Amino acid sequence: MKNIGIITNNEKDVGFAYTNMLIESIRKFGGQAVIPTRSVTKGMEGLDNEVEEICSKCELIICLGGDGTFLKTARTAYLYNLPILGINLGSLGFLTDIEKGEIDKAVESIFQNNYIIEERMMLSSRIYKEGKLFAEDVAINDVSISRAGIPRILHLSTYIDDNFFDMFPGDGIVVATPTGSTAYSMSAGGPIAEPTSKLIIVTPICPHMLYSRSFVASEERRVKVSVSDGFEHKALVTVDGQKNYEITGGDYIEIEKAASKVKILKIHSKNFFTVLRNKIYDRKEE
Incomplete structure (x- = not known):
């Protein structure tokens, strides 16, 4: 790989100190750093456009x-079949698993x-309102259905391949990929899966029932989640923590394995x- 694109969250890398370190390392090993035209936006704003700008110019x-x-970048980069590497300037960093002090070593590798x-497998989601397709999206981590700020129990009927599974009263449901098993789903009590596994994890959020547990379906299954007809307030479908869609009683969402994969x-x-042991349990390798 000779041409390497760089995307930076400038709120995490103030003054582009680590970005410049990465550029110098790429050049040292004979590569070319491809950098998007910088805008006045901060943080993750405008990253979609920056990724679009460099995708055709790098490998x-x-x-x-x-x-x-990482998720913001990957949600565009996968369309170009480009692999992605993350350098962690945040906290846990399950996707961005290269630490600041490992930049030169990583580039050399x-x-x-x-x-x-x-x-990694992705999820395809389709939202239906009044029986008609309202929106489509893909997720690398997860799709969640939750209360939109209203302190009312949300009743969600869950189906597997059109077969009724259960009604989950509570704050909502997270449908996750194995990659997303260490994100929202884990926080809600779901299982951790090896990220290269091929399965779909469904985890209730704060369920108002004693027996409720996460369940795991094969990658070939289709999960359908329907909001109870009696729910008059807005619920929220959130994809990868990046995009939001409002739904209400009678609306439903279908989720299944996407045709595309993220590299x-x-x-x-x-x-x-x-990585799991060090980040979750904060233990050093002995």
């Missing part, structure tokens, strides 16, 4: 920021072909279970 995108920056590219570049030395 890999490296993003600097947190997992939110890339130019020595000492890496793998993992293809994540991984340095060989990075093992998911080691």
Whole structure:
């Protein structure tokens, strides 16, 4: 890989200190850094346009920021079949697993072909209002259906391949990929899955029932979540924590494996279970 695109969350990298370090490292190992035209926007605003700008000019995108920056970048980059590597300038960083002090070593590994590219499954979501398709989107991490700020229990009927599974009263439901199992779904009590697995995780959010548990379906299943007809307030469908859609009683959403996959570049030395242990349990490898 010679041409490497760079996307930076400038609120995480004030003054572009780590970005400049990355550029220098790419040049040192004989590569070309592809940088988008900088705008006056801050943080993740305008990142979509920046990714679009460089996608046709590079073979890999490296993003600097947190997992939110990674997701924002990946949601555009996957359309160009480009692999992505994340440098963690945030907190946990399950997707951005290269730390600040590892930049030079990571770039060296890339130019020595000492890496793998993992293809992760994505979810396709379709929202229906009054029986008609209202919106479509894809998710790398998850799709959540939740209360839109109203302190009322949300009743969600869940179906697997059109077969009724259960009614979940509570704050909502998260439908996650294995990649997203360490995000919102985990916070809601869902299981952690190896990110290269092929399955769909459904986790109730604060369920108002004693027996409620997460359940796991195969990648070939279709999950349908319907808002109770009696719910008059707005509910919110959120995709990857990036995009929101309002729905109400009688509306429903269908979620299944997407046809496309996102490509994540991984340095060989990075093992998911080691990362999990260090980040979740804050333990050092012995």
